[in-house]
Amino acid sequence: MKKNIGCMDRTLRFIAALALFSLYFIFDSDLRYLAFIGFVPLITAMLSICPAYCIIGVNTCTSGESKSSEKNSDDSCCGGCGSVDKSED
Numbered sequence: 822m823k824k825n826i827g828c829m830d831r832t833l834r835f836i837a838a839l840a841l842f843s844l845y846f847i848f849d850s851d852l853r854y855l856a857f858i859g860f861v862p863l864i865t866a867m868l869s870i871c872p873a874y875c876i877i878g879v880n881t882c883t884s885g886e887s888k889s890s891e892k893n894s895d896d897s898c899c900g901g902c903g904s905v906d907k908s909e910d
Contacts, residue, residue, distance in 0.1 A: 824869040827881035834866035 826834070841859030844852070865871045874880065 838863035
């Protein structure tokens with residue numbers, strides 16, 4: 822899979838992960854284990870890959886965010902899933 826998460830999206834995912842992890846310390850009941858859902862945005866932010874974005878064809882990268890975009894042969898801005906068509910711009 823190729824990167825499809827931009828800088829702002831990554832930042833928001835890290836913040837969401839921290840907010841979800843904080844639930845572990847806020848709740849005293851079994852609800853505290855919902856905090857482990859925070860691993861989803863954390864891992865996707867760390868890898869800059871969102872499988873759901875690939876499925877629906879979303880790519881939040883900008884053309885200057887990925888150094889590997891010059892190496893990729895497809896037309897997506899940062900190597901997304903190849904589903905972004907820049908010819909419509």
